[in-house]
Amino acid sequence: MRPEKDSVPTTDNRLRTTDYGLRTTSSTDLLRSVPDLPDHEARRLLETATGRSWTDLLLGVEVAAEEIEVFRALVERRRSGEPLQYIEGSVPFGPIEVAVDPRVLVPRPETEQLYEIAEAVVEDPLVIVDLCTGSGNLAIALKHRFPTATVYATDISSDAVDLARENARDAGLDVTILLGDLFEPLPGNLRGRVDLIVSNPPYLAAAEVADLPVDVRDHEPTMALVAGPVGDEVLARIAEAAPDWLRPGGVVVCEISEFHGSVVAGHFASLRGDIQRDLSGKERFVIGAAPQ
Ligand SMILES: C[S@@+](CC[C@H](N)C(=O)[O-])C[C@H]1O[C@@H](n2cnc3c(N)ncnc32)[C@H](O)[C@@H]1O
Structure with a gap:
């Protein structure tokens, strides 16, 4: 029937x-x-x-x-309000695709621009460090771009480190992803030998969280967004420590808040920090270089 x-x-x-x-x-x-x-x-x-x-x-x-x-x-x-990219499970980033879920920030278009600046600013880097790696997007994309480089990445969140390691493995790329605070987990013998440091650190002030869109505020990890009461705290620490790790002429490129251009340029003064704008014209990146 x-x-x-x-x-x-x-x-x-x-x-x-x-x-x-x-x-x-x-x-x-x-x-x-x-x-x-x-x-x-x-x-x-x-x-x-x-x-x-x-x-x-x-x-x-x-x-x-x-x-x-x-x-x-x-x-x-x-x-x-769940971000579309968490629902889809992955996001393209430069030359790669990374899995994303609530353990990590969804990589933003501005950070793809950071990747493009970073890969253009150095030639054949031997050692690359990505601080605050999240999903591993920057570190894995840079390893893809510079396959002979040794690439390290750190993150203070063990959840993020787990996902970044999965992403590196799925991409078939050898990136050493370490758990810990900024430079702290890196092998000490890298001091003075790093060609390129990249970072998209947390850079919001705690008070800014309340005004974020619901997708971000209620779904993405606060630890990935907020640096402290002012917002420039993590960048200030990167600026202070970077000269110790860069080789002579080595370069550091970081994403920053659109409201912190001049203050961050000041943090990076010893590396002649230069502020660059994103595609929408906002002050978004700091680029510094160690003296030769
Ligand atoms: C803005 S997210 C960036 C994630 C990824 N790099 C991207 O561009 O999408 C910042 C990341 O920094 C990590 N983080 C926050 N404070 C840190 C610290 N002191 N040391 C290392 N990682 C930190 C967070 O866990 C988060 O994964």
Whole structure:
């Protein structure tokens, strides 16, 4: 006997029942069913739920009942403010892709610009250090770019270190990821030998957290965002210690708060710290170099 058709709510006539009793709907109708989400977010959630390409989904392919359920669940997660990238599970970063989840900050476009500055500013580095590595994005991308370099990364969060190690392993790249405070876990014999130090450290003031978008404030690790009462505390410590670790002529590149350009330039004065702007024109990076 043919299975009973249509136990589907009649309020949504876009839902259909197949000959096998499964509800399906077309991808284009599904996308239209979540008008509260931006189009690109709905599309990315449907891509995640179905594993189909955007081209397929644009054509209005039929989506099976189980995939619709997954899509609905992903939509609810997004509606609750969870970052899209946590839901998707990974994010492209420069030449690589890294897994992200609530253990780490989602890498931002500004930090991809930091990667581009860093890889252009040195030639054939032998030793690279990434402080505050989070998902490992900068360290792993730089190892990809400079495969013969020895790359170290540190983070004070053991959760972040675990995920960064997974990301390095999945990328098939040999990066030494160490747990601890800034330079503290690095082997002492690296002092005076590092060609390139990069860092996207926490740089928000504690009071700024209340004003962050809900995605960031309620979902990303506070430890990744807040440096202290003022916001420049971690950068000040990096500036103080970096001259000890850089080789003569070695370079340090860090991401900074758009509000701290002049104060951070002051911290990096002994390395002739120069402030550069991001693509939206905000003071966003400090670049310094050890004397030759
Ligand atoms: C802004 S997130 C950057 C993550 C990643 N590098 C990126 O660009 O997306 C800062 C990271 O610094 C770590 N962190 C905070 N204080 C630290 C410290 N004193 N030493 C090492 N890591 C620290 C946090 O755990 C977090 O993973």
